[in-house]
Amino acid sequence: MVSPVGAFAAPVITDAAGLGVLVAALGVDGRRVIGPVCRDGAVVYEPVTKLSDLPLGVIDEQDAGVYRLKKTGDSRYFAHAVGPQSWKRYLFPPRQSLWSARRRGKGFEIVKDTPAPAPEYVFLGVRACELAAINIHDRVFDNGDFADPGYLARRGRALIVAVNCTRAGGSCFCASMNCGPRAEQGYDLALTEIVGDGGLRILIETGSERGAAIMAGFEAPLADKSDLAAARDAVRIAEEGMGRKMSQGARKALGKSLDDPRWDEIAMRCLSCANCTLVCPTCFCTSTKDLTSLDGKTAERQRVWDSCFTLDFSYIHGGSIRRGTAARYRQWITHKLVHWHEQFGMSGCTGCGRCITWCPVGIDITQEARVITESFVKGG
Ligand code: SF4
Ligand code: SF4
Structure with missing residues (x-):
């Protein structure tokens, strides 16, 4: 039929x-x-x-x-x-290529x-x-x-x-x-x-x-x-069958826990390897790279994936503003679960679990959010 x-x-x-x-x-x-x-x-x-x-x-x-x-x-x-x-x-x-150029005379x-x-x-x-x-x-x-x-x-x-x-x-x-x-x-x-x-x-x-x-x-x-x-x-x-869940109240707790000692504890384990951001289906940070051919005749500017876990990502005049791993992990998770709502009206995390599986040291976004949320609730 x-x-x-x-x-x-x-x-x-x-x-x-x-x-x-x-x-x-x-x-x-x-x-x-x-x-x-x-x-x-x-x-x-x-x-x-x-x-x-x-x-x-x-x-x-x-x-x-x-x-x-x-x-x-x-x-x-x-x-x-x-x-x-x-x-x-x-x-x-x-x-992705943004633009390219080739030598022409002296220009x-x-x-x-x-x-x-x-x-x-x-x-x-x-x-x-x-x-x-x-x-x-x-x-x-x-x-x-x-x-x-x-x-x-x-x-x-x-x-x-x-x-x-x-x-x-x-x-x-x-x-x-x-x-x-x-x-x-x-x-x-x-x-x-x-x-x-x-x-x-x-x-x-x-x-x-x-x-x-x-x-x-x-x-x-x-x-x-x-x-x-x-x-x-x-x-x-x-x-x-899902064994993990995001804590209710994580958005509020994370946004108000910027000085929680847990950030330093996470930094003792986190390698700043950026795996979590590269596998994440919603992370979209990029940088640009300029490539020049060895004979100097052509050049190209490319847009490439970058990560808030790299030192250079937050480089502004005078240096990087997130020199330590604690600040970088905090930036990543609070952007995902707190500030994304303000920016785009939705969470930046869909619960796919990739950042958990592909973190080489097994840092778990649901666990970190839960620990900080519980600490916030107890302290509040
Ligand atoms: S669980 Fe959330 S933060 Fe982690 S990779 Fe998936 S969408 Fe990204
Ligand atoms: S994948 Fe794990 S170790 Fe690597 S930057 Fe992310 S949280 Fe840190």
Whole structure:
């Protein structure tokens, strides 16, 4: 049966073979499908052309400073949680050319390259916490006078196929940030894997006209009430499986605890390595680098990801204003959980847990927020 297409299409139910058909359909008309694949012991986001590229039956064991992939007999393709990469790698690349110049006589001329058109990405397997992160970047980069045209072009063309989580990663706490584990909006299509006696079934929901256009050529039966209930139950398992949560009141407590002794204690462990900011899907600080060819004939200015954990990041005339690690960690967490609200009207953290997993010494944002919040409450 062909699913009806109205404002959006009604939810349909399919199986692994149907998922394979969908993956192939996503990649037509020049679209570049990017999705989860296993590489170098991690699930990363890379080009996907067929179902077998996806990490079938792979789960990740995650904890503070711990990440391991494990192959199981699980029939799900999306049983893993988020890995070290996020979609910002594609929407807001780590290195972008701002302008270049070439020598001309005794002077130079600016090269006006016509930027290549933004690729038409399909992001396959976007989790609810990642949708929330993209929503945050929309707020950051679509901001009137200082809008980022490159981001907006890539974002505008990107098609988003969300996946509702049916298993919580060990570091996840999106439920306590109201960012997951179910994708509520901002997707073109959303998938939920349901494992039952009959094997894997996949609920496909449509969230936009673009998603409906993809589903117009997709043959699958309409989902019934029991399918919808099974999908809800599967996502509830992920929600109930989260072992971490952000403390209520952390925003107020952190903002009023700038002299808490805990900052110095964290600094004894923190390496200022910047891993937490590089894996974070919402961190967006950059710096510029000037590159000159060895023969001196060409030069280029690039915008590159930077981090508030580097000494140079807060360099102003006369030196860095955040020389110590305590000040840098405090800046990072208070920006995320306190000042981001004032700047962008929302939290800068979606509860994805990456900064916990990929911190080499296992510093946990939920634990640090809890310790300082409890100390604030006791002191207040
Ligand atoms: S601060 Fe940590 S948990 Fe929050 S969005 Fe960034 S990486 Fe994820
Ligand atoms: S908190 Fe962890 S990941 Fe972040 S800079 Fe410190 S040691 Fe590195």
